[in-house]
Amino acid sequence: MNSVAIVGVGLIGGSFGLALRKAGFAGRIIGVSSAATIEKALRGGVIDAALPLAEASAGADLLYLAQPIQQILETLDVVDAHVRPGVLITDAGSTKAMICEHAAARIRRGQFIGGHPMAGKESRGVEQADADLFRGRPYVLTSREPQLESWIERIGARLVVLDAAEHDRLVALVSHLPQVLSTALAATIGEQPEAAQVAGPAAADFTRLAVSPYDIWRDIFATNAAPIDAALGAFIVRLEHLRPQLRSAEMEHAFEKAAAAARGLRKTS
Amino acid sequence: MNSVAIVGVGLIGGSFGLALRKAGFAGRIIGVSSAATIEKALRGGVIDAALPLAEASAGADLLYLAQPIQQILETLDVVDAHVRPGVLITDAGSTKAMICEHAAARIRRGQFIGGHPMAGKESRGVEQADADLFRGRPYVLTSREPQLESWIERIGARLVVLDAAEHDRLVALVSHLPQVLSTALAATIGEQPEAAQVAGPAAADFTRLAVSPYDIWRDIFATNAAPIDAALGAFIVRLEHLRPQLRSAEMEHAFEKAAAAARGLRKTS
Numbered sequence: 001m002n003s004v005a006i007v008g009v010g011l012i013g014g015s016f017g018l019a020l021r022k023a024g025f026a027g028r029i030i031g032v033s034s035a036a037t038i039e040k041a042l043r044g045g046v047i048d049a050a051l052p053l054a055e056a057s058a059g060a061d062l063l064y065l066a067q068p069i070q071q072i073l074e075t076l077d078v079v080d081a082h083v084r085p086g087v088l089i090t091d092a093g094s095t096k097a098m099i100c101e102h103a104a105a106r107i108r109r110g111q112f113i114g115g116h117p118m119a120g121k122e123s124r125g126v127e128q129a130d131a132d133l134f135r136g137r138p139y140v141l142t143s144r145e146p147q148l149e150s151w152i153e154r155i156g157a158r159l160v161v162l163d164a165a166e167h168d169r170l171v172a173l174v175s176h177l178p179q180v181l182s183t184a185l186a187a188t189i190g191e192q193p194e195a196a197q198v199a200g201p202a203a204a205d206f207t208r209l210a211v212s213p214y215d216i217w218r219d220i221f222a223t224n225a226a227p228i229d230a231a232l233g234a235f236i237v238r239l240e241h242l243r244p245q246l247r248s249a250e251m252e253h254a255f256e257k258a259a260a261a262a263r264g265l266r267k268t269s
Numbered sequence: 270m271n272s273v274a275i276v277g278v279g280l281i282g283g284s285f286g287l288a289l290r291k292a293g294f295a296g297r298i299i300g301v302s303s304a305a306t307i308e309k310a311l312r313g314g315v316i317d318a319a320l321p322l323a324e325a326s327a328g329a330d331l332l333y334l335a336q337p338i339q340q341i342l343e344t345l346d347v348v349d350a351h352v353r354p355g356v357l358i359t360d361a362g363s364t365k366a367m368i369c370e371h372a373a374a375r376i377r378r379g380q381f382i383g384g385h386p387m388a389g390k391e392s393r394g395v396e397q398a399d400a401d402l403f404r405g406r407p408y409v410l411t412s413r414e415p416q417l418e419s420w421i422e423r424i425g426a427r428l429v430v431l432d433a434a435e436h437d438r439l440v441a442l443v444s445h446l447p448q449v450l451s452t453a454l455a456a457t458i459g460e461q462p463e464a465a466q467v468a469g470p471a472a473a474d475f476t477r478l479a480v481s482p483y484d485i486w487r488d489i490f491a492t493n494a495a496p497i498d499a500a501l502g503a504f505i506v507r508l509e510h511l512r513p514q515l516r517s518a519e520m521e522h523a524f525e526k527a528a529a530a531a532r533g534l535r536k537t538s
Contacts (some may be wrong), residue, residue: 001399012290023478052495067450074449075490091281101395109503114470118469120469121498124276128480129382135511137469138469142291144463162463162467167467170461170463170464170467170538172466173457173458173461173466173468174469174471174472175467175472177454178471179471180511181450182475182527183524183527184504184508184527185446185447185450186528186534187507187523187526187527187528188446188503188504188507189442189530190526190527190530192439192442193443194439195437195439195443196536197429198387198409198431198436198439198440198532199386199443200389200406200444202443202445202448202478203444203447203534205474206447206450206451206474206475207527207530207534208474208530208531209471209474210524210528210530210531211528211531211532212374212524212526214521214524217520217524218520218521221516222516225308225515226346229512231457232511233512234457235453236505238453238457239453239501239505240447242449242453243501243502244500245491246449246494246498247490247494250486251483251486251490252483254452254456255452255479255481256483257456258456258479259455259480259481259522261453261455261459261476261479262451262458262476262477262480263480264465265455265458265465265468265476266472267465
């Protein structure tokens with residue numbers, strides 16, 4: 001692998017560039033991004049050079065699409081014409097089924113493997129890029145590919161291979177459902193202005209996600225609506241089931257099961 | 270105020286003793302607790318002496334009930350016979366309506382003011398007692414009482430006066446509802462063993478409360494079931510309302526409202 005083109009040099013794309021370099025990648029790292037981002041990325045040593053998508057794609061052995069989901073879909077519409085036959089194309093989008101279906105229809109000369117590095121920061125942008133962002137974090141691939149797997153391990157991430165639908169079902173549960181719950185709780189509390197004066201750490205923890213910018217979530221909801229709706233439906237059923245148990249001994253059993261699950265999550269995450 | 274009796278010298282009772290002392294209280298602090306706790310409290314300098322409830326109550330100007338809720342109710346059943354007329358009695362229970370009703374029926378010679386210091390730590394016990402535990406935290410009183418208000422301010426807490434029913438309605442929303450949501454989410458995720466491998470910070474934040482010990486929550490659910498059920502009901506209605514909005518522009522509006530509420534919570538808490 002002599003040349004990598006990173007399309008979308010933000011927090012994730014920039015961190016992937018820095019992480020590759022730190023892991024010993026000696027080839028060229030080309031950035032495809034807006035002029036303002038490219039300037040920052042060059043200044044920060046995140047990329048070696050910048051090119052438009054067509055030229056960057058023509059020279060790359062690996063194309064890394066780290067744009068917002070909608071833009072990844074648009075890049076997949078046009079990029080295949082530019083790449084060398086057999087080139088690896090992967091992405092960093094937070095949902096996988098729609099992207100993988102799109103790639104299956106559009107990518108003929110390249111080989112597409114869906115990816116989802118489960119890492120992030122509260123602030124975005126290439127200024128926040130960090131060679132250690134992926135260290136110890138799960139990195140999902142939708143199929144096996146030895147070269148990609150090897151770099152994922154070298155940047156310190158924890159490889160998880162899941163098919164796209166299964167990925168989307170699981171992240172709906174562990175990531176998208178918490179976001180919707182946080183938004184719903186903040187909105188509910190927000191309608192009771194007196195509640196803020198007695199809000200403690202529980203409310204703060206639970207509404208932290210509610211300040212997330214909608215522009216990221218628009219794409220996630222648009223491309224993973226059915227699994228999120230299913231997760232929400234299952235969660236509502238569980239809440240309805242818990243309501244009559246509040247005063248009963250069954251609640252103790254529910255607490256024990258939940259505590260064991262929560263401890264299990266802490267062991268693996 | 271020459272003598273304070275702290276009934277239940279755990280994290281909260283012990284911290285109240287230390288906080289009083291640090292704030293300049295020069296009188297005697299008597300502990301009423303189990304032998305094992307008393308030994309630790311004396312060794313830690315949290316109390317000056319220990320007495321059984323009847324004797325401690327007979328000499329106290331302020332009785333501070335910092336036991337679990339059920340035990341507070343039991344103490345209220347018996348303590349009035351022992352206190353001097355006009356003595357102040359307050360408590361630190363997490364729900365207020367049932368305790369205040371109980372006190373109204375049982376306390377004749379003393380004057381009862383319900384209290385809820387909204388502070389805590391992950392670990393409990395007098396070993397964790399901390400003179401600064403209440404600093405900057407809300408401290409709810411169910412009615413005004415100048416002497417008590419003055420000490421609450423001197424220990425650095427933020428006084429909030431709320432009637433008992435309003436307190437219970439608000440904490441159901443900002444504290445008890447998040448606990449039930451956390452328990453429900455951990456249980457839901459726990460049923461999908463593959464989910465743990467892709468769980469990130471969102472799942473960890475949201476299931477942190479799910480490891481809470483049930484013994485505290487049994488009393489909270491038993492004494493605040495109706496407001497919690499109402500909060501859960503309202504939350505379920507909101508979730509059902511959000512489901513069809515996932516793919517629509519209304520979701521952006523919901524996000525904006527929730528983000529504003531979440532930022533508001535951060536300003537006051």
